[in-house]
Amino acid sequence: MHRLPSHATLRRFRVASLLVILMFLSAPAALGFIFYGFIKGEHGWFAIAGGVVAAGLIFMVLNLIMSGRLRCPLCMVPSLQNRRCSKHKSAATLFGSHRLFVAQSILFKGSFRCPYCGEPTAMMVRERGRR
Numbered sequence: 001m002h003r004l005p006s007h008a009t010l011r012r013f014r015v016a017s018l019l020v021i022l023m024f025l026s027a028p029a030a031l032g033f034i035f036y037g038f039i040k041g042e043h044g045w046f047a048i049a050g051g052v053v054a055a056g057l058i059f060m061v062l063n064l065i066m067s068g069r070l071r072c073p074l075c076m077v078p079s080l081q082n083r084r085c086s087k088h089k090s091a092a093t094l095f096g097s098h099r100l101f102v103a104q105s106i107l108f109k110g111s112f113r114c115p116y117c118g119e120p121t122a123m124m125v126r127e128r129g130r131r
Helices: 007-040 044-067 098-108
Strands: 002-004 111-113 120-125
Touching: 002 007, 007 044, 007 098, 007 120, 098 111
Parallel strands: 002 120
Antiparallel strands: 111 120
């Protein structure tokens, strides 16, 4: 199992994973507010839905900035970005998204399997050899 090079990289992986999950949750939340606004007939819920969509767009931009530098230690492909490369034959998805599966795996399991090379990576910092 591979490990990450530094504590800063570990923090960036966790923050980027949280941004991916928030980005994916913002769309159903906005649809729920719009639906509830239609049912109740109150226009205030549409403004809340617009705020949720705006927050989702902000999460998307922050995710693009954060996850561009986060790469798999083995294949060096950004695991939390959607590259149009071919995926590993056993790459798992969550609701049809490889990024969402990697993000939930990072936050809840403490490790992830790269969707491009298929190698596992622990959310731990590798130990440096003594000189």
